[in-house]
Amino acid sequence: xxxxxxxxxxxxxxxxxxxxxxxxxxxxxxxxxxxxxxxxxxxxxxxxxxxxxxxxxxxxxxxxxxxxxxxxxxxxxxxxxxxxxxxxxxxxxxxxxxxxxxxxxxxxxxxxxxxxxxxxxxxxxxxxxxxxxxxxxxxxxxxxxxxxxxxxxxxxxxxxxxxxxxxxxxxxxxxxxxxxxxxxxxxxxxxxxxxxxxxxxxxxxxxxxxxxxxxxxxxxxxxxxxxxxxxxxxxxxxxxxxxxxxxxxxxxxxxxxxxxxxxxxxxxxxxxxxxxxxxxxxxxxxxxxxxxxxxxxxxxxxxxxxxxxxxxxxxxxxxxxxxxxxxxxxxxxxx
Numbered sequence: 099x100x101x102x103x104x105x106x107x108x109x110x111x112x113x114x115x116x117x118x119x120x121x122x123x124x125x126x127x128x129x130x131x132x133x134x135x136x137x138x139x140x141x142x143x144x145x146x147x148x149x150x151x152x153x154x155x156x157x158x159x160x161x162x163x164x165x166x167x168x169x170x171x172x173x174x175x176x177x178x179x180x181x182x183x184x185x186x187x188x189x190x191x192x193x194x195x196x197x198x199x200x201x202x203x204x205x206x207x208x209x210x211x212x213x214x215x216x217x218x219x220x221x222x223x224x225x226x227x228x229x230x231x232x233x234x235x236x237x238x239x240x241x242x243x244x245x246x247x248x249x250x251x252x253x254x255x256x257x258x259x260x261x262x263x264x265x266x267x268x269x270x271x272x273x274x275x276x277x278x279x280x281x282x283x284x285x286x287x288x289x290x291x292x293x294x295x296x297x298x299x300x301x302x303x304x305x306x307x308x309x310x311x312x313x314x315x316x317x318x319x320x321x322x323x324x325x326x327x328x329x330x331x332x333x334x335x336x337x338x339x340x341x342x343x344x345x346x347x348x349x350x351x352x353x354x355x356x357x358x359x360x361x362x363x364x365x366x367x368x369x370x371x372x373x374x375x376x377x378x379x380x381x382x383x384x385x386x387x388x389x390x391x392x393x394x395x396x397x398x399x400x401x402x403x404x405x406x407x408x409x410x411x412x413x414x415x416x417x418x419x420x421x422x423x424x425x426x427x428x429x430x431x432x433x
Contacts, residue, residue: 122414129355129417138345154356166253167357173257179313181261182268183306189269190276204266211263218259268313275309276302351421358416366409373398 133150137143154160189200206214221228222245230242245255279302287297376398 122418125421126410126414126417129351133352133355150352151356154353160353160356163353164357164360169253170256170260171361173253174260175314177257177261178265178268179310181265182313183272185265185269186272186276189273200269203269206263207266209263214259214263218255222255271309271312272306275306279305355417358413362409362412362416365412366405370400370405373400 132143134145134147135143136146136149185203189196189203209217219227224230224242224244224247227242230239233239233242243251245251283301284297287301292300
């Protein structure tokens, strides 16, 4: 048995590991410890166990915030990835005016969300908006729906506006991934008789997994920003109760981290369920004809060590993803 030598690359990984521990592991363990205490920002923290978590789930406002964030995330994340991927596939093909089309698709992403909010408010404002005035001049003002009249329509508008604005950023990431896929793979698949859908399913999608991961993390950050926007009215209530800006920020951080934990648990549970269904029923198949492969269904093996690593990583990324929108948006609301 050969002795494994420690090369220079091993020592080069030490700074990265140290930064990972500093910015991922330490905040994670520190946050878990703080969530089990009662601390007003001064003096000694009092250990209270799971009382904060129990109080959190008993608060109707917290449940409403979770509902809004989950609905926004479930609506925005899939649509952003689907629309962004379709844009990327279109931009990866050859046609006249591609540069202009790509600029038009990406342009909304560079506009400030505040300005974008005012633009859509002027367009959709009931009674005085641009769309209402156009329909009124056509003699059909009743065709204009009041988008802000109910909770469901408000969520739909927010999701659609968010997708329209940030689909360009998602497109750029997918486009970079598509351009790194060798054309030889598609040529070989075409020689073997693969259809366009089969090439997309077995070549494009698997090789776009890194791009999908980047977009998912980005979408998490954007979705968690809704937590602060939805809490705008509660800021006034918390201030009237005597809470200072630091305590209000801690409330936002706590709720955002709770959402990250709940999302990680639900995601891993759904992932394990899908793996079990694949093992039992083989929904994802390797080919349509019998005997083309040794096994007909895509093999799946669950390793619980991988599950634990994924859980810790998702929690760490989720908690850090909470920090940015809370810091950025709380400055706007608390200033």
